[in-house]
Amino acid sequence: LREMRGYSNYEIPYSTYLRAVNRFATGQFEQARTTFKRVAEMLPAPATEEVLKDVDMAGNAANGQPPAQSVFIFVEAGRAPSLKELRLDIPLFIAQVPYVGAAFPLLEIHNEPAVTGFTVSAADVVTNAALLTDMDAVVAQDFNARLPGIIIATLVSSASKAAATYGLQQGMGNWGSIIGAVYQVAANSADLRCWLTLPKRVLWCRVNRPESGVISITMSDGKTIGPVPISSATVTVIRVRTVNAGTDPAVMTFAISNAE
Secondary structure, X not given: OOOOOOOHHHOXXXXXXXXXXXXXXXXXXXXHHHHHHXXXXXXXXXXXXXXXXXXXXXXXXXXXXXXXXXXXXXEEEOOOOEEEEEEEEEXXXXXXXXXXXXXXXXXXXXXXXXXXXXXXXXXXXXXXXXXXXXXXXXXXXXXXXHHHHHHHHHHHHHHHHHHHHHHHHHHHOHHHHHHHHHHHHHHOOOOOOOOOOOXXXXXXXXXXXXXXXXXXXXXXXXXXXXXXXXXXXXXXXXXXXXXXXXXXXXXXXXXXXXXX
16 A cells, blocks of 8 residues: 555546536636646556547637537446454453553455456447546555554544543542443444545546447446447536446436537
8 A cells, every 4th residue: 555656636637537528518628628738747658648639629629629529438447445444452451451442444455356448439430448547546645644643543542541441440449440441442443434436446538429429338348338329519428337347337428518
């Protein structure tokens, strides 16, 4: 986890790219160009070259060229990391403080088989997808940044509970030790709250709307989606969510145009 790095300034390319798509679809071409350029700066090759094509597309539209009808396909694959608990229960066998405990969150990476790519067939043109966002790296960077504070807060909390147990023992004798130990055991848990619906990775590609008005998507696990009808709006977005390779994905399609 220490080697995993997210993106600059904790930005997420996926959300920034969606902002650019919305701006392009609603006629804010110069703002879209700037936002696409920001995404290109965050990504390595070959993804950055693909986003630079979007920068040129938005720039041409800002200069007065009619924008091409575009189809943006996003595949959210796998499961992002989740938190599990590392719990330490330490019996001290000391009359004043018989027990002390601490619980820390651990980041668990889910490596079950997941879709790693897809292709889009539009008329006779086949386009390969690229990696837009590695959510494992995003979550790991955030976790690594917060971990020192979590460790300090947990140790301070454990020490405070042990001190409270000592105080109860001094005031109530053995009953105080028992009450304090029971409270420590019951309260010894880590904060495991996290987003459980995030994908492991986000793959994407953009194609021009074919004259036939339909496209097909083939996933790396062999699953085929389509033919998918494409509207005549400025932008059509296809969002595919798949958790495990080989399972049927969920598909959402919607159109955005300047008139809307």
